[in-house]
Amino acid sequence: MPTKPTIAVFAPNPVNLAKATAIAQQLNLPYFAPGQPYDFLLLIADQYIGIQSIRTPPTNPFYIDFLSAKLHYRQTQASLRKEALARAIGIKPQENPVIIDATAGLARDSFILASLGYNITLLERSPILHLLISDAIQRAAQDPIAAPIINKLHLIQADAISWLQNQHAANLLPHVIYLDPMFPERRKSAQVKKDMQVLQSLVGNDSDTEQLFAVALACAAARVVVKRPRLAPLLTKRLPTFQLIGKSARFDIYITR
Numbered sequence: 155m156p157t158k159p160t161i162a163v164f165a166p167n168p169v170n171l172a173k174a175t176a177i178a179q180q181l182n183l184p185y186f187a188p189g190q191p192y193d194f195l196l197l198i199a200d201q202y203i204g205i206q207s208i209r210t211p212p213t214n215p216f217y218i219d220f221l222s223a224k225l226h227y228r229q230t231q232a233s234l235r236k237e238a239l240a241r242a243i244g245i246k247p248q249e250n251p252v253i254i255d256a257t258a259g260l261a262r263d264s265f266i267l268a269s270l271g272y273n274i275t276l277l278e279r280s281p282i283l284h285l286l287i288s289d290a291i292q293r294a295a296q297d298p299i300a301a302p303i304i305n306k307l308h309l310i311q312a313d314a315i316s317w318l319q320n321q322h323a324a325n326l327l328p329h330v331i332y333l334d335p336m337f338p339e340r341r342k343s344a345q346v347k348k349d350m351q352v353l354q355s356l357v358g359n360d361s362d363t364e365q366l367f368a369v370a371l372a373c374a375a376a377r378v379v380v381k382r383p384r385l386a387p388l389l390t391k392r393l394p395t396f397q398l399i400g401k402s403a404r405f406d407i408y409i410t411r
C-alpha cells in the first residue's frame with residue numbers, strides 16, 4: 155500500500171459503542187461513517203479487538219489469540235533445546251536474563267519465549283498493534299493455563315530507539331535485545347501469511363532498522379539477536395558472531411560484551 159492506510163473504529167454491537175468511541179479518541183482515529191473509503195476497520199467486538207481490511211476483497215477480522223490451536227501446538231512442541239529462538243537467546247530462563255523484544259509485532263515470538271519460562275519486555279511503537287497485543291494479553295490472562303505465561307509478558311508502547319537510548323543513559327542495560335523488523339520482500343512473497351500482510355499494511359516497512367540495530371548493539375549487555383528470512387541479506391555490513399538457520403527464518407547473533 156503506497157500511502158498510509160485509512161482506518162476507522164467500529165463497534166458492530168452497539169453495547170461496545172462507548173468503548174469504541176473512547177478508543178477512537180485515544181488513537182486519534184475517526185469512528186466509522188458509512189460511505190467513507192476506509193482501508194481498515196478497527197473492530198471493537200464482544201470477544202476481541204481486531205482489524206479487518208474492507209478493501210476489495212475484504213478479509214476476515216484478524217485479532218491476536220494466544221489461545222489459538224496453532225500457537226498452543228507450537229508452544230507444546232517448543233523446548234529450550236529445540237526452539238532456535240531460545241538457542242539464539244543463549245541464556246537459560248533460570249538465570250533471569252532481562253530480554254527486550256524491541257519489535258513486538260503480533261507478539262508471537264515473545265509468547266513462545268514466555269512459554270519457555272522467560273520474562274520479556276515487549277516494545278511496540280504502533281498504537282494499533284499495541285492495542286491488539288494488549289487486548290490479547292487481557293483475554294489470555296483469564297485462562298488459568300495461559301495466565302502464568304501471559305504474566306511474563308510486559309508490554310510497553312514505545313519507539314524502541316528512544317526507549318533503549320533512555321535505558322542506556324540510565325545505565326540499565328538489558329542482557330538480550332531481540333529484533334525482528336519488517337522485511338520488505340515479505341510483501342512480494344506468495345507465501346506471506348494473511349496476518350503478516352495485515353501487519354505490513356498497517357505499519358509499512360521499518361525504514362529506521364539500522365539505527366535501531368546500532369542502539370541495540372550499544373545497549374545489550376550480552377547479545378543482540380536479529381531474525382531475518384532465511385536467505386535475506388544481513389541487516390548491516392557488520393557480521394554476526396554466529397547464525398542459527400531454520401527452515402524459513404534465520405537468527406543472526408551478535409555477541410556484544
Ligand SMILES: C[S@@+](CC[C@H](N)C(=O)[O-])C[C@H]1O[C@@H](n2cnc3c(N)ncnc32)[C@H](O)[C@@H]1O
Pocket residue numbers: 256257258259260261262263264277278279280283312313314315334335336337353357360366
Ligand atoms: C515483523 S514485526 C515483528 C513480529 C514479531 N516478532 C512476532 O513474533 O509477531 C515488526 C514489528 O516491529 C515494530 N517496530 C519496528 N521498529 C520499531 C521500533 N523502533 N520501536 C518499536 N516497534 C518497532 C513494527 O511496528 C512491527 O509491529
